Amino acid sequence: CWITGVLGMATKYGEGLLAVRFRVKTSNGEMLGGPMYALERGLGLKWMAVLFCIFTVLASFGIGNMVQANSVSNLLEADLGVSTTYTGIVLALLVGLVMLGGVKSISKVCGLLVPFMASFYILGCFYILCCNYEYLGTAISTIVRSAFNPQSAGAGFVGGMLINTIRYGIARGLFSNESGMGSAPIVAAAAKTKNPVRQALVSMTGTFWDTVVICAMTGIVLVSSIAAHPEMDCKEGVGMMYAAFGTIPVVGPTVLVVGLFTFALSTILGWSYYGEKSIEYLGGKRVILAYRLLFVVGAFVGSILTLNIVWDFADIMNGLMTIPNLISLILLSGILVKETRKHLWSPNGLERSHKSELDIALLHREKALRKKRTLR
Numbered sequence: 001c002w003i004t005g006v007l008g009m010a011t012k013y014g015e016g017l018l019a020v021r022f023r024v025k026t027s028n029g030e031m032l033g034g035p036m037y038a039l040e041r042g043l044g045l046k047w048m049a050v051l052f053c054i055f056t057v058l059a060s061f062g063i064g065n066m067v068q069a070n071s072v073s074n075l076l077e078a079d080l081g082v083s084t085t086y087t088g089i090v091l092a093l094l095v096g097l098v099m100l101g102g103v104k105s106i107s108k109v110c111g112l113l114v115p116f117m118a119s120f121y122i123l124g125c126f127y128i129l130c131c132n133y134e135y136l137g138t139a140i141s142t143i144v145r146s147a148f149n150p151q152s153a154g155a156g157f158v159g160g161m162l163i164n165t166i167r168y169g170i171a172r173g174l175f176s177n178e179s180g181m182g183s184a185p186i187v188a189a190a191a192k193t194k195n196p197v198r199q200a201l202v203s204m205t206g207t208f209w210d211t212v213v214i215c216a217m218t219g220i221v222l223v224s225s226i227a228a229h230p231e232m233d234c235k236e237g238v239g240m241m242y243a244a245f246g247t248i249p250v251v252g253p254t255v256l257v258v259g260l261f262t263f264a265l266s267t268i269l270g271w272s273y274y275g276e277k278s279i280e281y282l283g284g285k286r287v288i289l290a291y292r293l294l295f296v297v298g299a300f301v302g303s304i305l306t307l308n309i310v311w312d313f314a315d316i317m318n319g320l321m322t323i324p325n326l327i328s329l330i331l332l333s334g335i336l337v338k339e340t341r342k343h344l345w346s347p348n349g350l351e352r353s354h355k356s357e358l359d360i361a362l363l364h365r366e367k368a369l370r371k372k373r374t375l376r
Contacts, residue, residue, distance in 0.1 A: 009179070009204045013200045013203065014200070015185040015200075015329065016200035017196040018335070020193060020195075020199045020200070022038045030190070032190075033189020033190070034182060034185045034189055035185060035324060039052065042328065043331055049281070053278035053282050055320040056275065058317045060274055061294075061295070061298045064267060064268060064270070065295060065302055066299075066305065066314070067302065067310050067311065068263075069268070069300070072261055072303070073302075073303035076257065085303070088303030092299045092303075095265070095268055096296040099269070117263045124248060125218065129220065132228045134228075138224070142223055182325030182328075186273070187270070187274070196339050197339055197343035226240075268299060
């Protein structure tokens with residue numbers, strides 16, 4: 001997961017740059033962008049742009065909805081004995097209320113939730129690490145040894161174990177930072193920035209803090225807690241994290257429950273935006289309401305499904321999203337190099353303005369002209 005985080009910083013940079021470089025401007029001044037516009041405007045691959053949007057809409061129900069709802073419902077059931085059905089109903093109502101408020105409502109709620117969530121979670125992790133200081137060296141060495149030396153399963157299974165380790169690490173790395181998936185650029189395109197490179201640099205820092213720092217901290221917390229309390233090893237999923245935070249007197253479980261709930265809600269709302277922009281690209285604004293209703297239902301369904309089904313669906317959708325996005329990154333690498341040299345390697349390049357967005361009316365006109373040429 002850490003390795004994919006470091007490598008993911010490069011892909012997040014490329015995604016953010018292309019998102020701003022090929023974004024379009026609507027009649028009301030809204031900026032729209034992402035891999036679908038890079039594929040269409042940069043490569044002329046409209047069919048692949050459509051595929052990407054279809055995969056994104058499906059993925060929004062997996063990684064961005066049902067996985068989050070499932071984690072929250074399972075934790076509340078284990079901690080407070082709350083039925084997963086009740087959790088699903090409450091979560092669906094909250095998501096529905098915010099989504100009906102539109103993009104501004106989503107960004108406002110996420111802006112309030114994320115700092116609150118991160119602060120509580122990091123403080124809780126630091127407390128656990130301080131309590132488990134005797135086991136920190138053991139935890140770090142165990143993590144490194146398990147990642148790069150999977151020989152304990154026997155020589156005949158080394159290849160299979162290594163492949164599985166890589167697959168699992170990449171899958172969870174994608175889940176954590178979304179680098180290479182093409183989801184984050186959809187939001188990056190809406191940013192107010194002087195040039196594509198400035199936004200690309202901002203985008204890549206998120207991967208560092210999310211995966212390299214937060215995931216590393218979480219991993220060390222879990223492994224050191226298992227070393228200190230071996231009985232925790234029999235738990236799985238969020239139950240293991242709950243047991244680790246249970247070592248914090250009085251407020252430990254509450255910190256985790258509140259942190260996970262706010263994290264899940266902000267992630268669900270963020271992915272609802274990705275899904276909306278993708279469905280809008282496919283069918284226009286007229287289909288957004290139907291998507292919102294299905295998305296709200298998805299939050300409820302995810303709360304009551306079993307863990308394995310939800311994760312398998314999410315991993316498949318994540319993988320499908322990356323294919324067209326990585327194709328655009330590879331085929332448009334020349335533009336990445338050109339823009340980087342222009343704005344990052346030249347004096348005062350980052351302060352240089354660059355207007356690259358296209359009025360969406362002109363984009364539709366281009367589509368009509370291409371269609372006429374095809375008919376001829």
